[in-house]
Amino acid sequence: MDLTLTPELEAFRDEVRAFLEAHRSEYEAGQPKDARAWQRLLIENGYAARTIPKAYGGYGAEPDVLKTRIIAEAFIAAGAPPGIANQGVSMLAPTLLEVGSEEQKTRWIGPTLRGEVVWCQGYSEPGAGSDLAALQTRAVEDGADFVITGSKIWTSTAHLADMMFCLVRTEPEKPKHEGISYVLIPMDTPGIEVRPLKTMTGGAEFNEVFFTDVRVPQANVVGGRGRGWIVANTTLKHERGMLGDPNATEARLAALIELMRTETVDGQRLIDDPALRDRLMQLQARVLSMKFNGLRVMTDETAGLARLIVKLQGCELNHQIAALAIDALGELGVLYHDGPHLRAGGRWQWNYMFDLGLIIGGGTAQIQKNIIAERGLGLPREPKTVEG
């Protein structure tokens, strides 16, 4: 246990702070004034796409978890917008780096990092959720192309995306895990229809995507035909790190504390209600635990189980923070959309509902528990049932 920063890291932290101070005029209220220019500036200085090689449009630094964390903390402290962290940057780019062809890396990684190409993820289907490998969207060979038919669901940003990284079945005669390919699809290809999927929040954070005879070159397959399941698991590994991020949870707890210190009922601050305060302290202990767990995951090579629990515990904790905020607000907590009494734009209710989606998405809580029990604790898998 040594939590002090070396002089080198202290100097690095000062450098990041000085950068943010020098460029203060280029962002406002946590948003860049020119998103693409800001992203380019961050990449040039190593504060975005930090470990992606220069040849592919990144900054080309050696991976260093502490520097990554120092950057994240300095940006939060300064209220500065961090680099783009969409699915293209967080999931596709690292996957291409690991298994993409040279041509794919050169063509896609740079524009993705710079925010010039926006991606969506085509994984889940109406009949393939937790059992993702049961997916049925077909890609049939036709000359140099695949012709794709089927549908995807839970596709966030599909309506904005230029491209999709998508799982399709190319070898239907093979066992389900071996017949899947990972393919890159331009969203303007004829035959693609995107329909917004309205959820309980009232918004449409996701879409359904329908494919009717969509023609894509076979050269768009990543990692080899029939190897899509392996490639997809590379990507999912990156997604689980993204969901349940303890920095975001800490910021939410701070907002909850602020709410409970400033809101009053009968002239008494919410924080002065012993029952509410006790719940707040319980959550604070959990937030601190996850924060230190996060530090441990970054720097302790023996922290295998500690890594596996992050998605399950982090998403649940966010949900509970929103729940306490709503309970503390009482009847004001159920106001939504608009009105003079609405607090924080209805954000707590929105979070409460949206976070339930995150508990389910990216591997449900129950799938996470299977992973923890089987990979972390060595318990046996459920026996396979006969497929009908």
Add this chain to the structure above:
Amino acid sequence: MRFALSEDQVLLQDSLTKALAELAPLDRVRRFADEGERSAPDIWAGLIELGLPGLLIPEEHGGLGLGLVEAALAAQALGRAVAPTPFLGSAVLAPLALMAAGSREQQARWLPRLAAGAVTAGVAIHEPVAGARDGAGVAAEGGRLNGRTLFAIGAAGADLLIVADRAGGLHLAQQAEAVEPMSTIDATRRVTEIIFRDTPAEPLASNRALERLRDAAWTMIAADTLGACEAMLEKAVAYARERRQFGRVIGSFQAVKHLCAEMAAEIEPTRALVWYAAYAFDHAPDEASLMAAHAKAHTSEIGRFVARTATEVHGGIGITDLLGLHYWFKRIGLNRQLLGGPERVRAIAAQLQGLAA
């Protein structure tokens, strides 16, 4: 920066765990519990050989001069083994009291003997930390102590007592009118009620030493619960991999494996919280009290969950005396209330950050 145990810390943890497996196997703990032994000098003698009593005591007084992280690892190993030892009073709280508030002369007289394991110390700080019940509390006047104090730690047969009076002042006593056993659910440790009647005692310096003792005690109790939780999860997983029903090992049923996953998901981040609380005690004094409070309260909550869930995974055999899982269950149960239950400790956590009057 590295949030991980150092090589030396891992070595300490391993050697203690191995030593305790020899010194305090379940049979030995059971004998201590069933026969109502007041202390287990055989177990302590083995730990003295490893230098455990002098863990925190400076080298100039014959100790190892290590920090609270090392002490927390020791407490974790003791909780894992449900071992009966005078560790908390003799090796942690009494040395810290003497180091923080003892005179040079008091330090020179007691620290070397504590470090060598030649004497043991009990600690009675319950009332000013956890509140006075049944009219208990100690008054100090003119070098004499009067009154009674409950839930004293390691006081039976101790050569030296560290006593907090009602106002939070600390005293060093070498005798008492009476030290009476209090029979708790946890038969792996002895707590006592101490009665003072014009008992001579030396005052320790009137600084904020009691707060430091409280923080250290909370962190040690948290680590003890953490170790007990780890042991209970390991036992539950081992049982779930072996016990067969409906033609399958029960650990292949999601109803059972999810209970195990939930325990692991609660224990893992708690480990980081307890380590940080111990680290903060030595290296981040501004945060130490808050982290100790959260570690104490949070381990109490996850401890209750793990104790009941691990028992449930075992099915009927889990509640039998024969299996002995109840020793861990009850140790966690005592730790939850000792020196303040979670609601009380969380109220203090709120006060510490100005969130409560």
